[in-house]
Amino acid sequence: MRTQPPITCNVATTHRPPAAPPFSPEGDKRPWGVWAAIFTIAVLLVAAFTAVEWDFSSLTDPDQRRLALGRMWSWMAAFRHPDFSPEFLRHSWALTLQTLSAAVIGTFLAIIAAILLALGSSRAVSVGEENLKGWRRDFPLRRPAALFCSLCRIIQDVLRAVPDFVWAVILVAIIGLGPLTGALALALNITGILAKIYSELWDSVDEKSYEQVRASGAGRLTALFYGIGPLAARSVQSFTLMRAECAIRNAAVIGAVGGGGLGSDIWYQIQFGAWSKVTTLLLFTLALTLSADLVSNFIRRQLRSDSNHPRAVRTGSLFRQLARSYVAVGVALAIVGWSFWFMGWGNNAPPGQERRNFLLPAVELVSGEAWRNISFFERMLQPEIDLAAVGIGDADEVEARRAAGTSVNLFAEYGPLSAWRPAAWRAWEEELSHWFGWRVIKSAAVPLAMALVGTLLGVAAAGLLSYPHSFSFMWESSHFTGESPPWWLKLLRRLQMVIARLTGLISRGVPEVMWAFLFISFFGPGLLAGMMAIAIHSTGVLVRVFSESIDNIPYRRFEQSFSGSRAACFGLVAVPVAWRDWLTYSFFQFEANVRTAVVLGIVGAGGLGFQFSFNFEWFRFEKAATYLMMIIALTIIIDRISRLLRFSRVSR
Known part of the structure; x- marks a missing residue:
C-alpha cells in the first residue's frame, strides 16, 4: 500500500534558505476530495437522524432505562452458569468443527473464483496501459476489453x-x-469482495514499477505474474487473511438462517430460552474467532518482508525463506483438504446424531437436480416496480389507480417552489408513499443510517485505541526514542497494550449479529441495537488495521521527528503518514457495515433486510426481488462514490 511521505522535523540550521521546489501542477492541487468527503459525511449524518425514526427512549426515559438495565442484569445473571456437561461440550465441539470447515471451504472457493474474476475486472490486466484522459478513460464501449472489464466489475458488485x-x-x-x-x-459474497480488492490493489501499482517487464515484450498476464502481482502480494495476502477471519465469524452466525454449525444451534437455543447452553456456544464461538485472529497475526509476522523492521522474520538463506513459504502453503492446503474430508466423510455429527455427507447437495447442484427447486427464480426476474402509481404503463391500470386515489400526484397541494416549507415535504412524502418503489427506496435509509452512525462511532473509538494498541509505541518505542524507561513504566505501557488488544479482540471476535442479539435483549428491536452492534464490532476491526498501518512504518521516520513525547510523535508523525490507509480502511468498513445493517434487519433491526426476508419467506418473490435490487444498488452506488473520491486508492 502506498503511504504519504514522512513528515520530518529538521532541527539543523543553515545560512541559506532552502531552494523553492519546482512548480508542480499536481502538487498544487487542492485536496478537494477530502473536503468533499467531510461535507458529504456531515450531510449524510444529518440525514441519518432525520430520515429514519430513532428510538432512544431506553436511554433517555427513566422508566425505559430502568427496564433496560434490569434486562441487562437478568441476561448477565442467566449467563453466569454455562452448560459444561461432557455431552454438550462434545456437541459444541462438533458444531465448531462444522463452522470451521464451512468457513475454510467458502474462503478457498472464493479465492479461486476471485482471482479469475479480478483478472477481468482489473484495468491493468484486462485493458492495459492507455493514454486516454477524463470520461473517455471510463467509457466502457471504447474497446471490447474495456467492456469486458466493466462487465466483470458489475458481476463482482452484485456478488458482494x-x-x-x-x-x-x-x-x-x-x-x-x-x-x-x-x-x-460465504463463497459467493467473499468472491465479490476479494475480486474488488485484488483488482484495485493490482490497479494501484504504478505502471513505472513494472515498465521493464513490459519493455521486454511481455504480455499483460506475464506482467501480472512477474511485475504487478509480486508488488501487490503483501497487501493481497493481508486482505485475504482479514477476509478469512471475517468468514469464520460470519460462518459462526450464518446458521441462524439455515447455514448450519454454531449459528443454527445458538438460534435454536435462544428460541427456547436455554441461556446456559447459549453461553457455552458463545464461548466456543469466541474461542474459534479469537484463535483465527491469533493465527492470522502469526502468519502476518512470518510474511513480513521489511528486513529493516525490528520484528521482521530473518532467515539465513534463500532456501530457508522458500521453505517457510512452501510450509505455509502446505499447511493451508492441508487445512482445506481436511475441511472437505470432514464435511463429506468425517465424523461431522454431534453426539446422538447420524453422520451425514454434507457435500451431496453440491453433487445435486452440479448435476442439475437441485435446480428443480429454483422455480421461484423466474418470478424474481420480474420485480414489482409499480410504475402505474406514477402514471407509467397500461392506461387502464393507471386510470384505475387514479380513480382509487392510490396514484402519486406529487404537486397536487404544493409546487416545486415550496421546497422551503416543511409542510410541503410532508405532503410530498405522503404522496410518494402510494408508490411501492418509493417504499423500497425509503427502506434503504435504515441500513444506511445504522451503518453511517455505527461506522463513525467505530472510527472514533478505533482512533483513540490505536495508540495504546500499537506495538511500536507501547512495546518498542525505545527503538526510536532512545529512552531507557524504568521497569514499572515498561510494565504499565505493556499492560495498556494488552488491555487495548484484548478489547479489540473481543469486539471483533464476537460477530455483529451476536452483538445485535445482546443489545436487542437490552433495548428491544430497532436501529439503536443494530447501530451499537456495528459500532462495537467496527471498533475491533478498525483498531487492528489502524495500529497495523502504524506498526508497519519504519522506525527511522519516527526517529527523525521525535521531539521528546511519544504521544506527540504518534499524533504529528504516525497519524499523518498512515491517515490515507485509515481513510481507505474506514470506507471499506462502511461498505461492509451497509451489508451488515441489511443482515441485522433480518434479525430484528428492520428496514431493507427485514422487508426482503419477509417477502421472500411469504413467497412474494416479485416484491422480494425489488428489495434485492435495492440492496445491490446500495453497494454499487457506494463503490462508485469511493472511486470518485479516490477512497479506494485506485488511480486508474
Missing part, C-alpha cells in the same frame, strides 16, 4: 452487494439446510 445471509436465504430454497449452504453463501 448481496450479503452472505441473503445468499443463504436463497440457497436454502435450492439445496436445503446445512453447512454447505453456509459455505456457498
Whole structure:
C-alpha cells in the first residue's frame, strides 16, 4: 500500500534558505476530495437522524432505562452458569468443527473464483496501459476489453452487494439446510469482495514499477505474474487473511438462517430460552474467532518482508525463506483438504446424531437436480416496480389507480417552489408513499443510517485505541526514542497494550449479529441495537488495521521527528503518514457495515433486510426481488462514490 511521505522535523540550521521546489501542477492541487468527503459525511449524518425514526427512549426515559438495565442484569445473571456437561461440550465441539470447515471451504472457493474474476475486472490486466484522459478513460464501449472489464466489475458488485445471509436465504430454497449452504453463501459474497480488492490493489501499482517487464515484450498476464502481482502480494495476502477471519465469524452466525454449525444451534437455543447452553456456544464461538485472529497475526509476522523492521522474520538463506513459504502453503492446503474430508466423510455429527455427507447437495447442484427447486427464480426476474402509481404503463391500470386515489400526484397541494416549507415535504412524502418503489427506496435509509452512525462511532473509538494498541509505541518505542524507561513504566505501557488488544479482540471476535442479539435483549428491536452492534464490532476491526498501518512504518521516520513525547510523535508523525490507509480502511468498513445493517434487519433491526426476508419467506418473490435490487444498488452506488473520491486508492 502506498503511504504519504514522512513528515520530518529538521532541527539543523543553515545560512541559506532552502531552494523553492519546482512548480508542480499536481502538487498544487487542492485536496478537494477530502473536503468533499467531510461535507458529504456531515450531510449524510444529518440525514441519518432525520430520515429514519430513532428510538432512544431506553436511554433517555427513566422508566425505559430502568427496564433496560434490569434486562441487562437478568441476561448477565442467566449467563453466569454455562452448560459444561461432557455431552454438550462434545456437541459444541462438533458444531465448531462444522463452522470451521464451512468457513475454510467458502474462503478457498472464493479465492479461486476471485482471482479469475479480478483478472477481468482489473484495468491493468484486462485493458492495459492507455493514454486516454477524463470520461473517455471510463467509457466502457471504447474497446471490447474495456467492456469486458466493466462487465466483470458489475458481476463482482452484485456478488458482494448481496450479503452472505441473503445468499443463504436463497440457497436454502435450492439445496436445503446445512453447512454447505453456509459455505456457498460465504463463497459467493467473499468472491465479490476479494475480486474488488485484488483488482484495485493490482490497479494501484504504478505502471513505472513494472515498465521493464513490459519493455521486454511481455504480455499483460506475464506482467501480472512477474511485475504487478509480486508488488501487490503483501497487501493481497493481508486482505485475504482479514477476509478469512471475517468468514469464520460470519460462518459462526450464518446458521441462524439455515447455514448450519454454531449459528443454527445458538438460534435454536435462544428460541427456547436455554441461556446456559447459549453461553457455552458463545464461548466456543469466541474461542474459534479469537484463535483465527491469533493465527492470522502469526502468519502476518512470518510474511513480513521489511528486513529493516525490528520484528521482521530473518532467515539465513534463500532456501530457508522458500521453505517457510512452501510450509505455509502446505499447511493451508492441508487445512482445506481436511475441511472437505470432514464435511463429506468425517465424523461431522454431534453426539446422538447420524453422520451425514454434507457435500451431496453440491453433487445435486452440479448435476442439475437441485435446480428443480429454483422455480421461484423466474418470478424474481420480474420485480414489482409499480410504475402505474406514477402514471407509467397500461392506461387502464393507471386510470384505475387514479380513480382509487392510490396514484402519486406529487404537486397536487404544493409546487416545486415550496421546497422551503416543511409542510410541503410532508405532503410530498405522503404522496410518494402510494408508490411501492418509493417504499423500497425509503427502506434503504435504515441500513444506511445504522451503518453511517455505527461506522463513525467505530472510527472514533478505533482512533483513540490505536495508540495504546500499537506495538511500536507501547512495546518498542525505545527503538526510536532512545529512552531507557524504568521497569514499572515498561510494565504499565505493556499492560495498556494488552488491555487495548484484548478489547479489540473481543469486539471483533464476537460477530455483529451476536452483538445485535445482546443489545436487542437490552433495548428491544430497532436501529439503536443494530447501530451499537456495528459500532462495537467496527471498533475491533478498525483498531487492528489502524495500529497495523502504524506498526508497519519504519522506525527511522519516527526517529527523525521525535521531539521528546511519544504521544506527540504518534499524533504529528504516525497519524499523518498512515491517515490515507485509515481513510481507505474506514470506507471499506462502511461498505461492509451497509451489508451488515441489511443482515441485522433480518434479525430484528428492520428496514431493507427485514422487508426482503419477509417477502421472500411469504413467497412474494416479485416484491422480494425489488428489495434485492435495492440492496445491490446500495453497494454499487457506494463503490462508485469511493472511486470518485479516490477512497479506494485506485488511480486508474
